[in-house]
Amino acid sequence: MQVTLTVNGDEVTSEIEPRLLLVHFLRDTLGLTGTHWGCDTSNCGACVVLMDGEPVKSCTVLTAMAGGHEVRTIESVERGDVLDPVQQGFVEEHGLQCGFCTPGMIMTARALLDRRAGGEPLTDAEIREAISGQICRCTGYTNIVKAIRWAADQEAAPAGGR
Amino acid sequence: MAMIEERPIGFGRLKRKEDPRFIRGQGTYVDDVTLPGMLHGAVLRSPLAHARIVSIDASAALAHPKVRGVITGKDLEAQKLAWMPTMSYDTQAVLATDKVRFQGQEVAFVIADDRYAARDALELIDVEYEPLPAVVNARKALDADAPVIRDDKDGQTDNHIFDWEAGDKAETDAVFARADVVVSRDIIYPRCHPAPLETCGAVADYDRVSGHLTLWTTSQAPHAHRTVYALVAGLPEHKIRVISPDIGGGFGNKVPIYPGYVCAIVASIVTGKPVKWMEDRSENLTSTGFARDYVMHGGIAATRDGKILAVRTDVIADHGAFNATAQPTKYPAGFFSIFTGSYDLEAAYCAVHGVYTNKAPGGVAYRCSFRVTEAAYLIERMVDALALELGTDPAELRLKNFIRPEQFPYENKTGWTYDSGDYETAMRKAMEIAGYDELRREQAEKRAKGELMGIGLSFFTETVGAGPRKHMDILGLGMADGADLRVHPTGKAVLGISVQTQGQGHETTFAQIVAEELGIPPEDIEVVHGDTDRTPFGLGTYGSRSTPVSGAAAAVVARKVRDQARLIAAGMLEASPDDLEWEKGRFSVKGDPEQGKTIQEIAMAAHGAADLPEGIEGALEAQTVYNPPNLTFPFGAYICVVDIDPGTAQVKVRRFIAVDDCGVRINPMIVEGQIHGGLAEGVGIALMELIAFDEQGNCLGGSFMDYLIPTALEVPEWELGETVTPSPHHPIGAKGVGESPNVGSPPAIVNAVIDALYEPYGVSHIDMPMTPARVWAAMQGRPEPPQ
Numbered sequence: 001m002q003v004t005l006t007v008n009g010d011e012v013t014s015e016i017e018p019r020l021l022l023v024h025f026l027r028d029t030l031g032l033t034g035t036h037w038g039c040d041t042s043n044c045g046a047c048v049v050l051m052d053g054e055p056v057k058s059c060t061v062l063t064a065m066a067g068g069h070e071v072r073t074i075e076s077v078e079r080g081d082v083l084d085p086v087q088q089g090f091v092e093e094h095g096l097q098c099g100f101c102t103p104g105m106i107m108t109a110r111a112l113l114d115r116r117a118g119g120e121p122l123t124d125a126e127i128r129e130a131i132s133g134q135i136c137r138c139t140g141y142t143n144i145v146k147a148i149r150w151a152a153d154q155e156a157a158p159a160g161g162r
Numbered sequence: 163m164a165m166i167e168e169r170p171i172g173f174g175r176l177k178r179k180e181d182p183r184f185i186r187g188q189g190t191y192v193d194d195v196t197l198p199g200m201l202h203g204a205v206l207r208s209p210l211a212h213a214r215i216v217s218i219d220a221s222a223a224l225a226h227p228k229v230r231g232v233i234t235g236k237d238l239e240a241q242k243l244a245w246m247p248t249m250s251y252d253t254q255a256v257l258a259t260d261k262v263r264f265q266g267q268e269v270a271f272v273i274a275d276d277r278y279a280a281r282d283a284l285e286l287i288d289v290e291y292e293p294l295p296a297v298v299n300a301r302k303a304l305d306a307d308a309p310v311i312r313d314d315k316d317g318q319t320d321n322h323i324f325d326w327e328a329g330d331k332a333e334t335d336a337v338f339a340r341a342d343v344v345v346s347r348d349i350i351y352p353r354c355h356p357a358p359l360e361t362c363g364a365v366a367d368y369d370r371v372s373g374h375l376t377l378w379t380t381s382q383a384p385h386a387h388r389t390v391y392a393l394v395a396g397l398p399e400h401k402i403r404v405i406s407p408d409i410g411g412g413f414g415n416k417v418p419i420y421p422g423y424v425c426a427i428v429a430s431i432v433t434g435k436p437v438k439w440m441e442d443r444s445e446n447l448t449s450t451g452f453a454r455d456y457v458m459h460g461g462i463a464a465t466r467d468g469k470i471l472a473v474r475t476d477v478i479a480d481h482g483a484f485n486a487t488a489q490p491t492k493y494p495a496g497f498f499s500i501f502t503g504s505y506d507l508e509a510a511y512c513a514v515h516g517v518y519t520n521k522a523p524g525g526v527a528y529r530c531s532f533r534v535t536e537a538a539y540l541i542e543r544m545v546d547a548l549a550l551e552l553g554t555d556p557a558e559l560r561l562k563n564f565i566r567p568e569q570f571p572y573e574n575k576t577g578w579t580y581d582s583g584d585y586e587t588a589m590r591k592a593m594e595i596a597g598y599d600e601l602r603r604e605q606a607e608k609r610a611k612g613e614l615m616g617i618g619l620s621f622f623t624e625t626v627g628a629g630p631r632k633h634m635d636i637l638g639l640g641m642a643d644g645a646d647l648r649v650h651p652t653g654k655a656v657l658g659i660s661v662q663t664q665g666q667g668h669e670t671t672f673a674q675i676v677a678e679e680l681g682i683p684p685e686d687i688e689v690v691h692g693d694t695d696r697t698p699f700g701l702g703t704y705g706s707r708s709t710p711v712s713g714a715a716a717a718v719v720a721r722k723v724r725d726q727a728r729l730i731a732a733g734m735l736e737a738s739p740d741d742l743e744w745e746k747g748r749f750s751v752k753g754d755p756e757q758g759k760t761i762q763e764i765a766m767a768a769h770g771a772a773d774l775p776e777g778i779e780g781a782l783e784a785q786t787v788y789n790p791p792n793l794t795f796p797f798g799a800y801i802c803v804v805d806i807d808p809g810t811a812q813v814k815v816r817r818f819i820a821v822d823d824c825g826v827r828i829n830p831m832i833v834e835g836q837i838h839g840g841l842a843e844g845v846g847i848a849l850m851e852l853i854a855f856d857e858q859g860n861c862l863g864g865s866f867m868d869y870l871i872p873t874a875l876e877v878p879e880w881e882l883g884e885t886v887t888p889s890p891h892h893p894i895g896a897k898g899v900g901e902s903p904n905v906g907s908p909p910a911i912v913n914a915v916i917d918a919l920y921e922p923y924g925v926s927h928i929d930m931p932m933t934p935a936r937v938w939a940a941m942q943g944r945p946e947p948p949q
Contacts, residue, residue, distance in 0.1 A: 027193075028196075032187075034186065036360070036410070038443065097411075097835060099180065099189045100358075101359055102187075103187040124879070129874075134873070136842075137413070137839070140837075141838075142877075
């Protein structure tokens with residue numbers, strides 16, 4: 001079957017098997033290997049991408065279901081040469097080790113911050129809740145929470161913004 | 163916002179060099195490797211735990227239009243590749259020929275055009291099995307009527323693998339006989355799994371013309387793997403290149419060689435095409451290296467006033483269907499004999515009995531130095547059991563029995579020589595951070611109100627950084643690590659190391675080691691790792707070996723370069739080498755500091771046209787192999803605070819305080835990150851993670867819906883502290899830290915739960931994982947029968 005969707009701002013049309021998972025379409029068909037795959041059961045969240053701005057686990061989304069939607073992956077987060085504050089926060093707070101869960105975590109965090117209308121304060125509990133559908137085996141989460149908090153503070157600061 | 167960049171030249175909180183690619187999704191993991199014409203492999207696995215293979219019919223799979231081939235055990239048998247050696251001198255079936263011996267065992271390998279077709283074809287293979295009774299419970303493996311699992315081995319008439327002991331049995335029994343107090347416990351360290359987020363896999367690319375094999379693979383030990391492939395497959399070692407690219411976590415799971423890797427290699431040789439094999443999560447959990455699975459009977463003897471005299475234990479070690487445990491040859495039970503812990507004892511004795519069962523083969527050290535985790539868990543549970551018996555505060559009991567600082571180097575009763583330690587200082591620091599006395603007051607108040615709060619302690623001593631090589635080898639390969647360092651004319655450097663990172667940040671910390679020694683900024687030092695063609699030989703990253711062994715190699719090779727630089731600088735300055743003094747990055751003439759040459763100037767001179775001093779051939783480079791004189795012995799004091807819901811028996815870890823002493827810290831930020839991660843795994847092991855089986859040997863932990871791993875909601879914000887007791891024999895005084903938190907945290911959590919439940923409910927032990935069901939059953943006075 002044929003599917004047309006927008007990936008990182010570009011419209012893509014492709015002939016696919018109806019059963020093709022979005023994670024494999026992104027990785028194998030488009031070569032966007034920043035989105036990872038870690039389980040079969042949508043427990044780990046290594047495959048999280050944004051679909052119309054909301055985090056989805058691309059291992060449980062059929063490519064066909066993404067037809068007509070806008071998909072964003074880790075490859076689109078940096079704007080020009082400017083890192084997204086979430087990316088910068090992960091570096092500043094040592095929010096990553098092996099890097100395998102990192103793209104999914106960053107996409108979820110980006111969506112969380114985008115959802116905050118007017119930059120209202122974000123609690124650590126809210127951050128933990130937001131990433132609770134994802135597993136990190138390396139960091140023990142404390143520094144991921146700090147990384148997202150760093151980005152939130154950066155975006156809330158008067159001189160900040162993106 | 164103005165940022166102050168902290169860029170230490172040497173040790174300090176340097177931001178990681180790995181991060182820029184990972185935060186952009188530009189890492190290269192094995193599954194990201196795509197080669198022209200690449201085919202995809204998939205493994206057909208046994209649905210039964212123990213069965214005879216009657217027949218395999220692959221004709222329907224071979225008729226699939228996208229299938230290029232199917233490999234079975236019979237095909238491999240013809241090439242003498244049906245069996246391969248394990249890391250413990252046992253054999254393991256690559257693809258089953260006679261029997262399957264665990265659920266998930268590899269039976270056939272399909273090669274197809276894409277990964278979906280390969281999976282489809284698995285369903286088209288018809289295997290007829292004749293089921294056999296399965297041995298699931300390790301305690302019944304040696305029963306006279308137990309089916310013999312390894313009837314493939316000549317002379318094997320039961321399921322016994324090894325008996326191993328350490329310490330003095332007679333002396334220990336004598337101390338127990340005269341002790342005032344003896345406490346015993348049956349303690350299980352259950353089967354769990356490292357479950358790195360990236361599963362295992364490989365891309366094999368065999369060039370039929372040149373005879374070169376390139377293997378991208380999820381390996382924690384690429385050099386050791388290369389040698390094993392040479393020995394197993396008969397491929398010349400110089401034509402094998404093993405590349406461990408970015409690795410998505412290892413934790414011991416990626417030490418062994420798995421049948422899938424071998425099948426991918428065979429498939430590439432057979433087809434002449436590159437072949438990728440990536441296992442799925444269920445395959446990872448059901449067939450690759452599990453951890454622990456120790457059934458322990460422990461005893462502790464003490465005087466009435468709380469002086470611990472001796473410990474002893476008898477252990478049944480479940481190694482699954484093939485003894486594929488990865489530990490030094492002379493240590494079939496790893497370093498379990500460090501179970502004397504941090505205490506000054508009169509006697510100790512342990513016996514470990516390894517058995518086969520119809521379960522996945524292993525076991526590997528899940529973020530642990532060869533069974534130190536089991537050892538630390540046993541002693542720290544036994545000390546708490548003694549504290550309950552004596553009615554003593556567990557902190558006081560530990561403080562009373564610690565090895566004292568002046569006793570180091572300390573030889574324990576099972577033959578280990580602890581290098582250095584100051585246990586009381588670490589313990590008191592943890593108690594101070596926790597506010598221990600205040601916590602006890604809070605607990606008393608809550609208890610009066612019927613609330614369940616527990617405070618658990620553990621104090622661990624690790625033994626990490628194997629060798630020395632004369633005592634420790636894996637498949638005959640001595641446990642040492644190489645390093646080579648080249649300084650280019652402009653003063654930029656390349657360091658090649660034999661270990662590699664699975665997230666520990668070697669590219670950063672190893673550059674810092676060289677920076678500390680040579681004064682070259684870390685950003686000017688490229689660390690090459692994970693590629694056997696580009697790095698010196700060494701045994702790899704596991705057992706917290708990287709810093710103690712390879713880190714030492716990096717420091718030693720940098721010092722060799724510095725010694726050369728001194729000679730060159732002396733020639734440049736027309737001074738005697740002895741008249742020069744070194745400050746980081748520069749030699750200058752004693753008494754005349756204006757007269758000096760930087761390491762960068764020296765590097766250019768080394769490659770220049772001018773005459774060089776005698777003994778310097780030109781260039782500025784060196785290589786070394788570091789053979790550690792002893793292991794290092796990191797330690798730490800952990801305190802855990804739990805709250806238990808009396809209505810649901812849910813355990814919540816409210817606080818966790820970890821004071822680690824890993825000697826000198828190269829990059830404190832990375833050290834703390836390592837500790838955080840290991841603590842989370844410890845919470846998982848204590849409360850959630852379990853590879854269980856039913857009576858037929860069906861694995862009940864085969865997905866992340868069943869094998870539960872902590873998320874951000876199950877773990878607290880970690881509270882860390884540190885003490886620094888350098889290792890006296892390590893070039894930079896470092897000890898290694900990656901595994902300490904996984905070793906030390908489970909006993910603290912279990913001790914906290916028992917601390918909460920003993921007074922109100924009389925519960926004195928619960929085996930891990932302490933799920934609500936298990937805790938609830940214990941509170942009702944009916945502990946679950948252990949698995």
